[in-house]
Amino acid sequence: xxxxxxxxxxxxxxxxxxxxxxxTPLWERTVSQxxxxxxxxxxxxxxxxxxxxLESTRLIGTKDAERRVLMLENPVLPGTSxxxxxxxxxxxxxxPGEVASAHRHTPNALRFVVKGKGAYxxxxxxxxxxxxxxxxxTPNWAxxxxxxxxxxxxxxxxxxxxxxxxxxxxxxxxxxxxxxQPLYRSEGDAIATFGSALLPVEYKFEGHASPLLVYxxxxxxxxxxxxxxxxxxxxxxxxxxRYANPANGKYPFPTxxxxxxxxxxxxCGRPYRTTESQVFNVAEGHGSVKVGDETFHFGPHxxxxxxxxxxxxxxxxxxxxxxxxxxxxxxDALGFLREEML
Ligand code: 1HN
Numbered sequence: 001x002x003x004x005x006x007x008x009x010x011x012x013x014x015x016x017x018x019x020x021x022x023x024t025p026l027w028e029r030t031v032s033q034x035x036x037x038x039x040x041x042x043x044x045x046x047x048x049x050x051x052x053x054l055e056s057t058r059l060i061g062t063k064d065a066e067r068r069v070l071m072l073e074n075p076v077l078p079g080t081s082x083x084x085x086x087x088x089x090x091x092x093x094x095x096p097g098e099v100a101s102a103h104r105h106t107p108n109a110l111r112f113v114v115k116g117k118g119a120y121x122x123x124x125x126x127x128x129x130x131x132x133x134x135x136x137x138t139p140n141w142a143x144x145x146x147x148x149x150x151x152x153x154x155x156x157x158x159x160x161x162x163x164x165x166x167x168x169x170x171x172x173x174x175x176x177x178x179x180x181q182p183l184y185r186s187e188g189d190a191i192a193t194f195g196s197a198l199l200p201v202e203y204k205f206e207g208h209a210s211p212l213l214v215y216x217x218x219x220x221x222x223x224x225x226x227x228x229x230x231x232x233x234x235x236x237x238x239x240x241x242r243y244a245n246p247a248n249g250k251y252p253f254p255t256x257x258x259x260x261x262x263x264x265x266x267x268c269g270r271p272y273r274t275t276e277s278q279v280f281n282v283a284e285g286h287g288s289v290k291v292g293d294e295t296f297h298f299g300p301h302x303x304x305x306x307x308x309x310x311x312x313x314x315x316x317x318x319x320x321x322x323x324x325x326x327x328x329x330x331x332d333a334l335g336f337l338r339e340e341m342l
Contacts, residue, residue, distance in 0.1 A: 035275055035338070039074045039084050039307035041291030046301035050115075053093040053155060062098045069158060072303060081162070083305045084277035086327040087256075088160035091303075094119055094148045102145035102176030107162035108209055108253045109138040112281050112323050113217075114157055114301050118150010123213055125184035130156060133217025133283050135243055135260075135323065137252050139209030143181050157281050157303065159325045161255040190214065194246045205247035208254045212246050217283070224262040224321065236272040236341055238263040238314065251329035263287060263320040271313040274339035276326040278306040283323055287316030311342060 005011070005027045015025055053070060062068055069090040072083045083089035088107075094100060096118065111121065113134045120127050124142045136156075138144045148154055165171040190213040193200065205211070220241065228239045240261035243252050251257045257276075263269070263285070271290070280289075286299045292310045296302075306312050314320075331337035 036309040037085050037307050038076045039277075039305075040076055041294055041296075041304070041306055041310050042075060042083075043296040043298060043302055043304040044072055046299065049091060049301070049303070050155075053091060054153070057093055057095055057153065062094060062100050066103075067100050067158075068093050072305070074305065074307070083279055084163075084307050084327075086161070086163045086277045086330070087279055087305075087325070088158070088162045089279050089303065089305065090158040090160075091155060092146075092158055093153055093155045094146055095153050096148050096151050098148050099179055100146040101179040102143050102181040103173060104141050104143045104176070105162075105173035106140050106165045106171055107160045108140045108255060109144075110159040110253070110256060110258060110325055111136040111138070112157040112159070112325075114155040114281070116150070116152045116154035118152060119146060119148040119154035119156075121146045122181055122183060125181065126189050126213060127183055127187050128190075128214045129187070130154065131217060133221065133321075133323075135215040135217075135220070135252075135258055137210045137213050137215075139207055139253075142209075143176050145176070145179065145181055147180065159256065159258075159279060161253065161327070161330075164255055164330065191216075197246065199247065203247070205245075210243075210245035210247070210252035212252075215243055220260050221321065224260060228262055228264060233264060233267065235270040236313070237261055238267050238269065251332075253329055254333065255327060255330040256325050257328035257332075258325040259323070261322050261324070263314050263316045263322065265317065265319050267314065267316050267320075269314040271311045271342040272340065273309050273311045273342065274326075274328075275308045275331060275337055276328045276339075277308055278312075278324055278326045280304050280306070280322050280324045283321040285316060285318050285320030285322075287314060287318070287320045289314050 069092045071081045072089040113130045113132050119130045123144045194212040238261050243258040282298050282302045288297045290313045291306050
């Protein structure tokens, strides 16, 4: 409300009277009617993250922790587990021989593989080996467990839409009766079925999330470098690809979008802002990003968050490849999404 109301003694006593009835006059409200949230832009550097992840492996096992995850909480949201008001961000580490037991829950989850080889995730009866740079989909209510059958620690970023299920009061979870779910699809089934711009003729998309369980980094990287040769870079985003659900061309989740962008050496991007909450994970290269009034210098595996309506611009001295996920799918579906180039 833009016009300030003069609170007469009658209005003041009226407001006081109705308080006991759990009523508040709209003309006295103080809730912001502007875009943005109290969340802060923030970077977590890999040089801080990696030692703490390794230290956690000496203190707790996956049996006790269930998932050995460090949650990246926004400085204004301590205790909530959220990196912005709409997104969860965690870093998970799993050691050789460990298993993260099978369960399912209503939040959708995505994984972005950060470091190490030899870990797998199994989703609804199909096992997928994880390699750095891979983007992996765990649809809501799908059984999933992870394991490391290699010989080095493996780290990935977990992105969840658990803030949505919390908001709606629709969070459910269940443990699978045994730690490791039985496999009933062959490894590579999803990518062989859905990964070539072909769909089985009788296929009807009835789920909510992408049936393509993994988007391997090798393919994504090749697509980015091809596009760099054939198209002009976007003024704010460089060369940017959106991960698509092959069944409908839309987002991989009903809530979350995911992207990979290439910022070519010497790229100086124009500032933009969006109502999306954005979480970035640096796959390759060093550069800087200005979020609001703050400049963050980033390198490989650093994670930074950009809250809604914060101005963002990139400036890089070498080729950078950056993964991100946002709440764009939800905002797009609901008609709330707005963005602006500045
Ligand atoms: C979860 O199930 C995983 O399956 C990771 O790896 C992080 C954070 C909150 C709730 C469930 C996983 C999670 C999670």
